[in-house]
Amino acid sequence: MINLSCVREKRPRGSRDSVVEIDFDRHDPLMTSEEAQYEASRCLGTVSCEACDVCRLLCPDLAITRDSLTGEIHIDLDYCKGCGICAAVCPKGAITMVLEE
Amino acid sequence: MAGRQVTQMAVEGRTHKPVVDRDLCQSCSVCLKECPAELFPELRSDEDTTRGYVYSNTDLASRGVFPPCFGACPLGQQVRDYVKLLEVGKVKEALLVIRQDNPLPGVCGYVCHHPCEQACIRGSWDDPVSIRELKRYAAQYEMDHRSVIVEVLIQRKEPARGKKVVIVGAGPAGLACGFELVMRGYGVTVMDALAQPGGMLVGGIPSFRLPRYVVDHDVGIIRSLGVEFLSSVRIGRDVSLPEVMRDGAEAAVLATGAWTDLTLDVPGEGAKGCLKCLDFLGVVNTGQNVELSGRVFVVGGGNAAIDTARSALRLAAEQVIVVYRRSREEMPANHEEVEAAIEEGVEVQYLLAPKRILTENGRVTGLELVRMELGDFDETGRRRPVPIAGSEYIEEADVIIPALGQRPGVSFVDVKAISEHDTITRNPSGMVPGYEGLFAAGDAVSGPSTVVEAMGSGKAVAQQVMDYLEGMPRR
Numbered sequence A: 001m002i003n004l005s006c007v008r009e010k011r012p013r014g015s016r017d018s019v020v021e022i023d024f025d026r027h028d029p030l031m032t033s034e035e036a037q038y039e040a041s042r043c044l045g046t047v048s049c050e051a052c053d054v055c056r057l058l059c060p061d062l063a064i065t066r067d068s069l070t071g072e073i074h075i076d077l078d079y080c081k082g083c084g085i086c087a088a089v090c091p092k093g094a095i096t097m098v099l100e101e
Numbered sequence B: 001m002a003g004r005q006v007t008q009m010a011v012e013g014r015t016h017k018p019v020v021d022r023d024l025c026q027s028c029s030v031c032l033k034e035c036p037a038e039l040f041p042e043l044r045s046d047e048d049t050t051r052g053y054v055y056s057n058t059d060l061a062s063r064g065v066f067p068p069c070f071g072a073c074p075l076g077q078q079v080r081d082y083v084k085l086l087e088v089g090k091v092k093e094a095l096l097v098i099r100q101d102n103p104l105p106g107v108c109g110y111v112c113h114h115p116c117e118q119a120c121i122r123g124s125w126d127d128p129v130s131i132r133e134l135k136r137y138a139a140q141y142e143m144d145h146r147s148v149i150v151e152v153l154i155q156r157k158e159p160a161r162g163k164k165v166v167i168v169g170a171g172p173a174g175l176a177c178g179f180e181l182v183m184r185g186y187g188v189t190v191m192d193a194l195a196q197p198g199g200m201l202v203g204g205i206p207s208f209r210l211p212r213y214v215v216d217h218d219v220g221i222i223r224s225l226g227v228e229f230l231s232s233v234r235i236g237r238d239v240s241l242p243e244v245m246r247d248g249a250e251a252a253v254l255a256t257g258a259w260t261d262l263t264l265d266v267p268g269e270g271a272k273g274c275l276k277c278l279d280f281l282g283v284v285n286t287g288q289n290v291e292l293s294g295r296v297f298v299v300g301g302g303n304a305a306i307d308t309a310r311s312a313l314r315l316a317a318e319q320v321i322v323v324y325r326r327s328r329e330e331m332p333a334n335h336e337e338v339e340a341a342i343e344e345g346v347e348v349q350y351l352l353a354p355k356r357i358l359t360e361n362g363r364v365t366g367l368e369l370v371r372m373e374l375g376d377f378d379e380t381g382r383r384r385p386v387p388i389a390g391s392e393y394i395e396e397a398d399v400i401i402p403a404l405g406q407r408p409g410v411s412f413v414d415v416k417a418i419s420e421h422d423t424i425t426r427n428p429s430g431m432v433p434g435y436e437g438l439f440a441a442g443d444a445v446s447g448p449s450t451v452v453e454a455m456g457s458g459k460a461v462a463q464q465v466m467d468y469l470e471g472m473p474r475r
Ligand SMILES: Cc1cc2nc3c(=O)[nH]c(=O)nc-3n(C[C@H](O)[C@H](O)[C@H](O)COP(=O)(O)OP(=O)(O)OC[C@H]3O[C@@H](n4cnc5c(N)ncnc54)[C@H](O)[C@@H]3O)c2cc1C
Pocket: B111, B112, B113, B168, B169, B170, B171, B172, B173, B174, B191, B192, B193, B194, B198, B199, B200, B201, B204, B205, B206, B233, B234, B235, B236, B255, B256, B257, B258, B259, B281, B303, B304, B305, B307, B308, B334, B412, B441, B442, B443, B444, B448, B449, B450, B451, B452, B454
């Protein structure tokens, strides 16, 4: 097993002046929500959120509409040809292609 | 550029052509992903269309992956998406994006070596986005709202398939593999030799870098999803490998990491006061009361060396000196860890190698060092350190801890399945040669790597296990 014969019983902290005391488990504090939002705003990417419209704008058959009251995205399956573009572009991965019954 | 010429060529029947405004493009890649030739790669091989011509003249490999943060993350985290959700204060949504690809968000928020930040485009302007710290911030939300996350993950779980997989090793690779498989509907048992799950996260990396409640939380979520953990069971001692595989499981995964310390191979290494790095960190990590005395020398330049030095300093050693045989640039340890160590009072000396350990009555009393200079490039692309003849000198030392790296040191699989680098080998389907249904992942296969690389390996192997169990065509 481990050869720790040089390791002695623990002495009370601060018994040796020459040593800088470091709290064993010191951690930097977490970001505040303001700091996190500022840091995130430095990312050069575009905003991707729910109802981002990307799928609607790219649908070749204009089958995707947005409800003007709720802002929700609707897909009109009477017009959809099942190309899968909307599912591929959705930055949130919110659209999946499921097999037709 | 061949590609550019083609875009200027008018295609018969086309009335409009797409033109990119470089000032407006934010490299979101939406257009790229939507191009039919990206969606259906077969279309690229068309011989007589513009599309076929463009693709045969484009170097797809050098085009890189956008955004680069995503391309650099071994887990394929959708960094831009979660960062942009955090910008608008949608912490829960950001976390769910992180959760899609990362089963240990808290752990990664603390100790990931963040290649994403090295790749971040913002870095060429001022500083890269602090992607890892933002992940740490988002993971805190998860710890404060545990039940919300568990509920969403349980919804994402696929129905049970009635098949069982045993994983040996509860480090990042085993945990990621277990998470993936349980989410796909398999029964999963993870065995580990240590008293609690986490692997190097609890047995190697000290708690001042990774608080234990973070590991416990991430592991706890995996447990809540149905993964069963068996602790303090060592394969090869408490139970044999064939027994594990016979135990009602359809497949098994070895994710046993790299736990055998490399030795210095200099005279005097067996003396009292010369410790093994992982033994030392193990004692520190299990909270046993230890105090080092006098001058401590740590030999090495990786994360383990820096963690050992910082732990030794916290245990109130008088002086802690890290000696590394190359220069600062070649040092494999994370830059910020080295900075933090130096700030706390660790001394780091470069271009030095130990030659002999001086002993008296079987105890360490000193260390003979030789100065090094950098010579030609070696096969790793780094300059090889060469000793300078006659530059030897002696330092007084009370404790010496070599932290030169580890190797897997696996003794319970057939030697035919062990490579010359002492790692476990795999055939292209991910299986260990000579064992039906036995897979391997993580540091046990790659040699010492990093938390996210081991996790990425665990995820990839989960897919291979699934291919095997579902009888899908194997590559
Ligand atoms: C001191 C130190 C600091 C590090 N710091 C960082 C860092 O800051 N960032 C980073 O990305 N990486 C870091 N690493 C590397 C990282 O920890 C490893 O690459 C990673 O943990 C490997 O994961 P793994 O799952 O393959 O193996 P491990 O984490 O090693 O887990 C393997 C598990 O298998 C168990 N096991 C082994 N043999 C048996 C057996 N026979 N029977 C049962 N169980 C067994 C072990 O007990 C262990 O729990 C550090 C490594 C060390 C040593």
